[in-house]
Amino acid sequence: MKLVAAMSGGVDSAVAAARVAEAGHEVIGVHLALSSNPQKYRSGARGCCTIEDSHDARRAADVIGIPFYIWDMAEEFHEGVVENFMAEYANGRTPNPCLRCNEKIKFAAVLERAKALGFDGVVTGHYAQMRETELGRTMHRAVDPAKDQSYVLAVLNTEQLAGAYFPLGDIVKDDVRIEAKKRGLYVANKPDSHDICFVPSGDNAGWLRERLGSEVGEIVDESGKKLGEHKGAYTYTIGQRKGLGITVPAAGGEPRYVLKIEPKTNTVVVGSKEALAISHIDGEKPIWCGPVPAASTEYRGFAQIRAHGAPLPCTYRHDGTHISVDLDDPLFGLATGQGLVIYDGDRVVGSATVSSTL
Amino acid sequence: MDNAATVPISDVAIEALNNAMRKIGNASSVHNFGRAVRKDVEDAREELARLVGCGPTEVIFTGSGTEANNLAIKGFYWTRVSQEPRRNIIVASAFEHHAVLDPIEWLVEHEGAEQVLIPITEAGVIDLDFLCSFVAENRDRIALIAVMHSNNELGTIQPISEVITIAGDIPVHSDAVQSFGKVAFDFAGLGLTSTTISAHKIGGPLGVAALILKRGIDVTPVLHGGGQERDIRSGTINAPAIISFVAAARDAITNLESRSASINELREYLAHRITREIPGARLNAVAGNHLPGILNVTFPGTESDAVLLLLDSHDIAASAGSACSAGVPRPSHVLMAMGYSESDADASIRFSLGTINTRADIDILMTVLPDVITKASKKVSA
Numbered sequence: 001m002k003l004v005a006a007m008s009g010g011v012d013s014a015v016a017a018a019r020v021a022e023a024g025h026e027v028i029g030v031h032l033a034l035s036s037n038p039q040k041y042r043s044g045a046r047g048c049c050t051i052e053d054s055h056d057a058r059r060a061a062d063v064i065g066i067p068f069y070i071w072d073m074a075e076e077f078h079e080g081v082v083e084n085f086m087a088e089y090a091n092g093r094t095p096n097p098c099l100r101c102n103e104k105i106k107f108a109a110v111l112e113r114a115k116a117l118g119f120d121g122v123v124t125g126h127y128a129q130m131r132e133t134e135l136g137r138t139m140h141r142a143v144d145p146a147k148d149q150s151y152v153l154a155v156l157n158t159e160q161l162a163g164a165y166f167p168l169g170d171i172v173k174d175d176v177r178i179e180a181k182k183r184g185l186y187v188a189n190k191p192d193s194h195d196i197c198f199v200p201s202g203d204n205a206g207w208l209r210e211r212l213g214s215e216v217g218e219i220v221d222e223s224g225k226k227l228g229e230h231k232g233a234y235t236y237t238i239g240q241r242k243g244l245g246i247t248v249p250a251a252g253g254e255p256r257y258v259l260k261i262e263p264k265t266n267t268v269v270v271g272s273k274e275a276l277a278i279s280h281i282d283g284e285k286p287i288w289c290g291p292v293p294a295a296s297t298e299y300r301g302f303a304q305i306r307a308h309g310a311p312l313p314c315t316y317r318h319d320g321t322h323i324s325v326d327l328d329d330p331l332f333g334l335a336t337g338q339g340l341v342i343y344d345g346d347r348v349v350g351s352a353t354v355s356s357t358l
Numbered sequence: 359m360d361n362a363a364t365v366p367i368s369d370v371a372i373e374a375l376n377n378a379m380r381k382i383g384n385a386s387s388v389h390n391f392g393r394a395v396r397k398d399v400e401d402a403r404e405e406l407a408r409l410v411g412c413g414p415t416e417v418i419f420t421g422s423g424t425e426a427n428n429l430a431i432k433g434f435y436w437t438r439v440s441q442e443p444r445r446n447i448i449v450a451s452a453f454e455h456h457a458v459l460d461p462i463e464w465l466v467e468h469e470g471a472e473q474v475l476i477p478i479t480e481a482g483v484i485d486l487d488f489l490c491s492f493v494a495e496n497r498d499r500i501a502l503i504a505v506m507h508s509n510n511e512l513g514t515i516q517p518i519s520e521v522i523t524i525a526g527d528i529p530v531h532s533d534a535v536q537s538f539g540k541v542a543f544d545f546a547g548l549g550l551t552s553t554t555i556s557a558h559k560i561g562g563p564l565g566v567a568a569l570i571l572k573r574g575i576d577v578t579p580v581l582h583g584g585g586q587e588r589d590i591r592s593g594t595i596n597a598p599a600i601i602s603f604v605a606a607a608r609d610a611i612t613n614l615e616s617r618s619a620s621i622n623e624l625r626e627y628l629a630h631r632i633t634r635e636i637p638g639a640r641l642n643a644v645a646g647n648h649l650p651g652i653l654n655v656t657f658p659g660t661e662s663d664a665v666l667l668l669l670d671s672h673d674i675a676a677s678a679g680s681a682c683s684a685g686v687p688r689p690s691h692v693l694m695a696m697g698y699s700e701s702d703a704d705a706s707i708r709f710s711l712g713t714i715n716t717r718a719d720i721d722i723l724m725t726v727l728p729d730v731i732t733k734a735s736k737k738v739s740a
Binding site: 028031033054058067069070071072074113116117118 | 671685733
């Protein structure tokens with residue numbers, strides 16, 4: 001096959017590219033330039049937007065022995081990921097930009113360009129497994145539970161997944177580093193990237209405040225009583241406990257959590273942990289990673305609502321436009337906008353964007 | 359077909375380099391060994407001076423064309439401004455190489471310079487009327503004028519004599535990296551104040567170039583140290599590279615006419631086939647005085663990086679625009695200066711032919727180019 005290996009400059013994508021090249025595929029390495037000014041979004045060695053990273057990716061491609069190019073996806077990334085990230089926060093929701101990047105960039109813009117240029121698919125260093133099963137080509141959790149990234153890939157539909165290759169699904173991270181070293185890749189010991197690649201220093205709230213302004217609003221309890229002030233409701237997330245800046249203690253002295261964010265009135269509502277408890281989740285815009293489950297039929301499975309969150313036993317059903325989930329045990333704190341991913345054992349069934357909770 | 363980027367080192371240059379590298383001694387030393395090396399360097403300097411049309415003392419060897427351009431731009435600017443502070447305007451053609459544009463931008467950002475860019479006409483040459491009226495109005499405020507001898511992306515030769523007439527006593531620097539050794543070039547005949555030439559574009563080694571600087575003109579050094587080159591450029595004299603550079607220059611100038619004629623013929627053959635076989639392809643700035651080897655073509659609706667990737671997969675080398683320090687492709691500032699839209703600038707490819715190319719190379723290119731253009735014409739980005 002002819003494959004495009006997306007190379008961030010990190011160890012995972014380098015080993016992924018090396019593995020497919022070694023397997024005899026015709027591979028080119030492509031580093032995505034995601035910022036129109038490569039130093040704009042982030043400086044420093046982590047993340048995906050620096051001169052050092054593009055150099056690391058190029059060096060890895062040269063050592064592997066594959067051609068290397070840089071594709072400018074800055075416009076697509078800004079429109080599809082960064083603007084969506086700001087808009088979601090401005091609407092009081094908590095988005096996951098890595099999901100959007102996979103959905104709109106890596107397995108959309110990049111995959112489409114790869115296909116137009118005569119390639120069969122895109123290889124990444126994500127930790128997930130594609131398997132041929134009786135259900136067709138399906139996506140499963142990686143063998144390394146600590147690194148499993150099936151959650152952030154669950155936004156890919158079957159057509160996108162048909163062109164997606166994840167050579168690291170069957171290996172644990174420590175072994176990836178050992179393999180990188182054996183292959184002579186000097187990124188073998190490069191630190192993992194964390195945080196959001198386009199937010200410098202990981203200061204999410206500060207980044208948002210710079211772009212969305214810092215309009216002062218009220219922090220209130222469930223009865224509407226003012227407890228304090230904040231500098232921009234979007235810097236809070238549902239379930240957040242620390243950094244609320246409330247001066248009036250609760251009657252019983254118990255900790256308070258963010259229950260609700262109301263963007264229209266710029267109000268943050270706080271309350272007790274009990275008030276955060278939910279047992280029902282509704283998700284909109286479902287995406288199926290394999291066969292579409294029959295509509296209006298109840299299934300048993302697991303719901304996951306964070307990249308490295310626990311799988312929550314549940315019953316789920318869908319009507320074509322929404323997935324609704326009844327959790328076996330209550331969950332404390334779930335923001336709208338987060339990704340809801342449904343698993344059947346270790347198989348990813350599909351995903352939706354959390355639209356409401358009860 | 360990317361000979362404007364660099365060309366293979368020639369056999370005569372390799373031989374000269376090998377011989378010179380076996381000779382010991384620092385050309386600046388007082389002893390016998392040093393003097394022997396110094397003699398070779400000065401022989402080479404005199405020969406290069408004859409080939410360029412200047413005096414031997416006017417040759418300042420540098421480590422690269424970029425260094426020579428930096429030395430000219432910054433050196434002139436600092437000297438002129440220290441003598442007459444109001445002379446802080448640097449006039450340059452809008453499509454200069456980054457080795458000229460970037461030092462100017464640096465002076466604007468850090469040293470209070472003002473930059474005025476000469477617009478480029480559709481024919482790919484500087485707008486002389488603009489230059490004439492700007493100079494007439496601002497004569498006593500201009501530190502220097504920089505106009506390249508020929509443009510590296512288009513191949514168009516610039517009206518340097520006219521620039522010099524307009525400039526009068528204002529220093530004129532001309533980056534001749536693409537011209538020297540390929541078309542007739544006479545430093546004194548033109549009346550330039552300074553020019554840059556480079557070895558690796560004419561079959562010499564990498565890492566050596568020269569600033570030709572008119573006798574009696576002072577420029578402030580960029581590198582400070584031993585002052586080996588006329589007290590203007592410091593650094594141990596790279597004798598083997600200089601000797602090899604001059605061997606390559608001798609070879610290039612001796613064979614200039616015959617090589618230019620055959621490369622020009624190849625270019626015309628390529629232009630003919632592209633026009634005939636690629637619908638919609640447009641040849642850019644091909645009329646007028648031109649370098650023999652450069653052909654710039656717009657393939658409307660394509661993205662140049664996709665075209666280059668697909669050509670590369672057939673082991674065919676060409677180029678487009680330039681890339682930023684992280685390697686991100688950018689639409690050509692040369693074509694943008696000519697008034698091209700970003701999409702047309704981004705759809706343009708530079709083929710640059712050299713002595714290593716044959717008609718067979720062009721025939722091979724033309725077997726794959728139609729398909730490459732078709733593939734790269736699909737909507738290849740979301």
